[in-house]
Amino acid sequence: GENVEQHPSTLSVQEGDSAVIKCTYSDSASNYFPWYKQELGKGPQLIIDIRSNVGEKKDQRIAVTLNKTAKHFSLHITETQPEDSAVYFCAASTWTGTALIFGKGTTLSVSS
């Protein structure tokens, strides 16, 4: 079955710097890759997603890139702000559409 690995597990940056989180997946049939942000005491919230027919997608300060050949995708956050501090999860949807397989998460800390 699908397996998703996520790195790094923790990331500390200064306000205004960029942050990059990387994920790899194992099943080449997977075609949907969302990213979730989880704040303390809350459920994961979708921040951006990408499908396998697209190489890159941007939404203001957030971008995701997908390399199908290498089976990896990355989250890029530019001009980080303290409110970006949270746990970020990448995920890959199984080709059957029955489950999201999550990475283990990255705790991002943005200091001002």
Next chain:
Amino acid sequence: EAQVTQNPRYLITVTGKKLTVTCSQNMNHEYMSWYRQDPGLGLRQIYYSMNVEVTDKGDVPEGYKVSRKEKRNFPLILESPSPNQTSLYFCASSTENSNQPQHFGDGTRLSIL
């Protein structure tokens, strides 16, 4: 407001005492699922439902049951809870399946003593 509502948010109980965690969504979504979140392990799927009366096991179904009698509700049942089921639980829903954006509830923290 579109939302997924879980109850209770917190529960401390004892081994063997049956409990139910409710999940309700108001978006007319067909797909619903349950995940558990444990430190260092991320989120793992327990059960999912593609539509009313259609449920199936996820990666970690042992010790859990679910039902989907109505489209909006997807309760998680622990018939005989054990300490290894102490965890943070999330319910999620989407329009059709896991290839669409998932809407998550705010979680239920269960402690089984």
